[in-house]
Amino acid sequence: MDFNEYQKAIIKYDLGVATDKVSNPDFMDKILGLVGESGEVAEKFKKVIRDKNSEMSEVDREEIAKELGDVLWYIATIARYMEVPLEEIVKKNLDKAQSRYERGKISGSGDNR
Ligand SMILES: [Mg+2]
Structure with a gap:
């Protein structure tokens, strides 16, 4: 199963209704x-x-x-509410780590180092 398949497979377990309005109780439930x-x-x-x-x-x-x-589960569901495929999050995170690795910036601080 790939990441996007997982993200779709778990939709039926979400009792909320997907919304991009962060203050909506269904969205807040996922953040909390x-x-x-x-x-x-x-x-x-x-x-x-x-x-x-x-x-x-x-x-x-x-x-x-x-x-x-x-x-x-919560990461995948929050990403779905944001209309971001889980695969995209995984790929961008891997790309970021690889870039830091190649530039010798694995340690240190700052989101955009
Ligand atoms: Mg638990």
């Missing part, structure tokens, strides 16, 4: 959902650090991978 699911990823890592001497079990890996999937 992305933050919430990202927080769930961080929380699971925190517990591995705090309770397991930073060593992930296989169950931890599976649970964190599920949460990363939830993050992906």
Whole structure:
């Protein structure tokens, strides 16, 4: 399955109605959902650090991978609301990383370095 297929396949799980109006409750739900699911990823890592001497079990890996999937769902859905194919986001991100790599700018700061 490619990225755009995934983005289309998950539409049926979205209870909202796609809109490009960011303040629409259906759109806000996705923005807040992305933050919430990202927080769930961080929380699971925190517990591995705090309770397991930073060593992930296989169950931890599976649970964190599920949460990363939830993050992906929100990214794909937000992109759909914005009418941006997920494949385009992936490609532009890869192009950016490759450019930084070729220019020796992987480390450092700034969105447009
Ligand atoms: Mg989750």
